[in-house]
Amino acid sequence: MSDGAGRQGIALSEKQRIAWLRLIRSDNVGPVTFRDLINHFGTAETALEMLPELSRRGGAARAIRIASRADAERELELAHRHGAIFVGIGEPDYPALLRKTDGAPPLLAMKGNLRIANDVAVGIVGSRNAxxxxxxxxxxxxxxxxAAGYAVVSGLARxxxxxxxxxxxxxGTIAAMAGGLDQPYPxxxxxLLGEITAGSGLAVSEMPFGWEPRxxxxxxxxxxxxxMGLGLVVVEAASRSGSLIxxxxxxxxxxxxxxxxxxPLDPRAHGTNDLLKDGAIVTTNASDVLEALAPLHGPTQCQSVSGADEPSVDDSELPLPPNDGDRARIVSALGPTPVEIDEIIRHTELPAATVYLVLLELDLAGRLHRHSGGLVALAPD
Incomplete structure (x- = not known):
């Protein structure tokens, strides 16, 4: 089932793809940091040049490791040998719904039928010991x-x-993997993974090739x-399980x-029954899912994320580094308790651009913890 707005976006050049891969594979650069770096510096290449300086200003104890061009080219070649490609968040084949989520991976390794990435999907998860x-x-x-036209997303677990x-x-099924595409688990x-990628299915991962899942x-x-799904169905889940996450x-x-x-006597139902108490939709057949999702169909307004179409930026346009006094005010406002970035801006009365840049410095120096909901906290020394 098409979502009516799939395959929107702008393709990366090979030069950009290599720079993006280098940036996301460098130390202390996660999806949120990647996005902020692109937003601040315009291109991944410029961000890569700035990493050592940003890390130093953030108080890093040692030089930051930056993935080399050779490393990126080697991973791209490995992907090619495995019949996979890397798709950027602003490119047409990137899963449309995932693109809109907070902290979406800037690059996904994908293998199989790319068309299915933009079909409307439903996640199904549950107990490994089913x-x-x-x-x-x-x-x-x-x-x-x-049969109703939905792709089914799950995690390839038992x-x-x-x-x-x-x-x-x-x-059509999509397998999201915790390790590299060449390191399936279990x-x-x-x-099964071979059947998925050889047929009408797709495998996706944000992790490097060769990465064994931990x-x-x-x-x-x-x-x-x-x-990736418009909805998620939990079939069996214990009280403490990954399915509840x-x-x-x-x-x-x-x-x-x-x-x-x-x-109530089956521990594998404790988690699902608790979800129902918290407002999850009771599901006893596919009609329950289909009826609830039907009103949500229509064009999904998937905007290209900043950085997909990288503008050229000269040195005169780069943001000036914060002064030591502003940096000290921001650091002193932080603590081990997660807070919203808007709170930091209000508390310090500093420009938002200054606050975001200092948080980038701290993040790249390994001194900042990012939490769900966009909260941040100072990492313990």
């Missing part, structure tokens, strides 16, 4: 949603994810699942959250 009934229901749901992917192979789903990488994968992400992104009720 019950027979739970896995069967997830498969039925995915099959029915696929249990519910596997059932959802298998049931939507023919209609190992028993290597064949525990802390899965929440980032969960954000991809939540961001994905549901929280989905709610934060303004997506509809659905939950399948389960027996």
């Amino acid at each position: 019950s027979i009934v739970g896995a069967k229901f997830a498969g039925m749901l995915a099959r029915d949603l696929g 249990g519910i994810d596997t059932a959802a992917h298998r049931a939507s192979l023919a209609t 190992p028993e789903n290597v064949a 525990a802390r990488d899965f929440p980032r994968r969960n954000r991809l699942i939540a961001g 994905t549901a929280r992400n989905a709610a934060d992104f303004g997506r509809l959250v659905f939950a399948v009720p389960g027996s």
